[in-house]
Amino acid sequence: MAELTDEKIMYKVKEGELAELTQLFDRYNVPVYNFFLRLTAEAAISEDLTQSLFYRILRYRNSFNAAAGSFKSWMYQMARNLHADHCREKLRLSEVIKNVHEYPEDVLEKEDGFKEHDFEQLKKAMASLGPVDRELIVLSRYEGLKYAEIAKMKSMSLSAVKVQIHRALKELRLLYFKQ
Structure with missing residues (x-):
């Protein structure tokens, strides 16, 4: 059986087949986690942002349009926005303390x-x-x-x-x- 494209899976999610999102989660949770990890250098925050991203994908599923771009670019745009929101919140709370010498392990092989x-x-x-x-x-x-x-x-x-x-x-x- 041929593997469905991201866009076809997302259209199924849009049509109400919410369980189909698990396929996209399985494909992208590690790359998205690593994206956030490289931007934040904090494992716990990266995990939270990854979870929040997939919640947003579910919440805003009706805004997906393959004609406007691929699922991957739509998802990373949403991830960028989520990271920007996180940074604004972090600044708002005045917690901009980052130790350059402590990095969590990366998930990459x-x-x-x-x-x-x-x-x-x-x-x-x-x-x-x-x-x-x-x-x-x-x-x-x-x-x-x-x-x-x-x-x-x-x-x-x-x-x-x-x-x-x-x-x-x-x-x-x-x-x-x-x-």
């Missing part, structure tokens, strides 16, 4: 060609980036979104996204090798 030190060095460099640059790198490199999807998500031109990602990667490279 380790590759043989890299050492743990390399991953820690990359995490520190990512944490040193500005939030906009970090988000662009996470969306494009870690989550695999195409530049056109990011441009649409951020209401920017494709060329502006390319330039910003290029600059963000250049900055990340400098920060990584500076350590």
Whole structure:
């Protein structure tokens, strides 16, 4: 039996087959968790944001429209909004204390060609980036979104996204090798 596309599953959810959302959860809970983890560097908050995202997907299921973009880009747009809400709340509560030296374990599998030190060095460099640059790198490199999807998500031109990602990667490279 052929696997249904994300969009077809989401249309089933839209039509009231809410149990179908479990397939999308199974496909995306780890990537979404890692997206939040890279932005927040806090495992508990990342878990909460992941849970909240799937609640929002369920709550706002009727706003999904495949003609406007893929399910993945719609979901990550919602994740970005959720993260922005979280940051505003965090600022509102004046809890902007972040220790750069303590990072939770990432859920990604380790590759043989890299050492743990390399991953820690990359995490520190990512944490040193500005939030906009970090988000662009996470969306494009870690989550695999195409530049056109990011441009649409951020209401920017494709060329502006390319330039910003290029600059963000250049900055990340400098920060990584500076350590």
